[in-house]
Amino acid sequence: MLALDTTQKRTPGFDSKRLHLLKSAARVFAEVGFDKASMRRIAAETEVSLAGIYHYVDSKEELLYWIQYHTFDSLLKGLSNNLEGVSDPRLRLEAAVRNHVRHFGENMHELKVCAREVETLEGEAYDAVHERRRSYFEAVHRIVMELQPDQGAFLDSWLATANLFGMINWFYQWYDAGRSRVSLDDLAAQQTSLFLDGYIARGNE
C-alpha cells in the first residue's frame, strides 16, 4: 500500500494506464466526493471494466492515497524549484503562493480532493500523506518566519501561516477556471499582498 509495487513484471504502458486511472479517479472524486464516487463510475470513465481496476490498484482507498500523496509531493518539489535563487523574503512568499495557485490551475481535481478529503484515509495511508502535508506546511511556515526574523512570535507566525493556507486552500470553493475574470497569477499576487500588507494598505501603493 505504501509504495508502488515495481518488483512485479509489467507490460509497457502499464504505468501510463495507471496514471490515466488515477486521473479519472481524481476527476470523479472531485465532482461527487470520495464516498459517493463508485468504482463502477470510475471504471466507466477510464474505459476499463470494474474488475479491471483491481489489476492496477488494490482498493478504492489506494486510489485516494496515491492522488493525495503525489499531489503534496509535487507541491513540495515545485516549491523548492520556485524558491531557488530567490532570497528576498517577500518575493519568496510570493513564489510560494504562486506555486500553490498555479499547481491548482493545472491539477484542479487533485487539489480539490486533497482539500476536501483530508480526513478520509486512515492508518498508514493517512500517516504517509500527513507527513507530506506537514512537510509542505512547514516549508511555507519557514518562509513566513523569515519575514520577521526578529520580532515575530512563533505562535503568531504559525497562526498566520494557517490563515494563509485558509486563503489559498479555500478558493477551490469559489474559483471557476473557465468563468473567472482574474488570472491565477493575478490571484496569487493579490493574495500575497493581502497577506503581507492587509486590505487597508492595498489602495495606497
Place this chain on the structure above:
Amino acid sequence: MLALDTTQKRTPGFDSKRLHLLKSAARVFAEVGFDKASMRRIAAETEVSLAGIYHYVDSKEELLYWIQYHTFDSLLKGLSNNLEGVSDPRLRLEAAVRNHVRHFGENMHELKVCAREVETLEGEAYDAVHERRRSYFEAVHRIVMELQPDQGAFLDSWLATANLFGMINWFYQWYDAGRSRVSLDDLAAQQTSLFLDGYIARGNE
C-alpha cells in the same frame, strides 16, 4: 421539506426532541462526514430507534438541510445583533469576524458540517441553503466595501471577502477547542488585524 411542518398536532416536547436529533446528527456528520454517517448511528446516539427518526424527519437529506439552514440563519442574525450601534468600519469588521468565530466555538459540529458539506444537497434544499449563505456573504462583503468607500474596486473587495472567508472557514481544519492556547476572541482579533493590516505591519503597532 422547505419548512418545518407546524400544522400537525404534536405532543409537548416534540420540538425539543427534534432539536436533540439535529444536534446528534450534526455531531455524527461532523465526525465521519455526511455520506459515511448512517441513520443507524444517529439513531443510537439520539437513543431513538432507527424507524423512530422518521417520525421527526422525512429523510437523511432533511437532517442536513435543517442543520445548514439553521446555522447560516443564526450567523446572519448574530451578525445583525453584533453590528448594532457600531459605526467605525474597522470595528464593524472585527465584530463580524468575532461573531463568526464565536459561533464556531458554540456550534463547532454544525459549522464544520456547513463548511465541508456545501455541495451535498441538491434541488430546492440546496437553493434554500444557498440563499442564506449568499445573504451572509453579502452582508460581510458590504462591511468590507465600507472599509474603502472611495477607491476600492468591486472585484477587489469581492476577492478580499472571499479570502477572508477562506481564513475564518478553514480554521475548523486545524483548530482544536480543547488543546489550543489561543482563545476564540484572540483568534478573531488576530484574523481581523491580519486581514486589515497584513502580517508585515503587525509588529509595528
Place this chain on the structure above:
DNA sequence: ACCACCCGAACGAACGTTCGAACGAAAGCC
C-alpha cells in the same frame, strides 16, 4: 376509540471486492 409516538423486522438498491475463465503475446523447448 382515536391518535401521536415508538419500534422490530424486513425490503430493495447500491456498494467494494472477488472469482474463474478467457485472450494474446512473450518464453522455453525440441
Place this chain on the structure above:
DNA sequence: GGCTTTCGTTCGAACGTTCGTTCGGGTGGT
C-alpha cells in the same frame, strides 16, 4: 520454425455487506 507453457491482462457475473427507507403493529395518554 513449430508447439507448448506461462503469465500479464481483461472481464462478466456474482458475493456479502451496508445503507436509507418502509411496513405493520404495538403502547399509552386523552
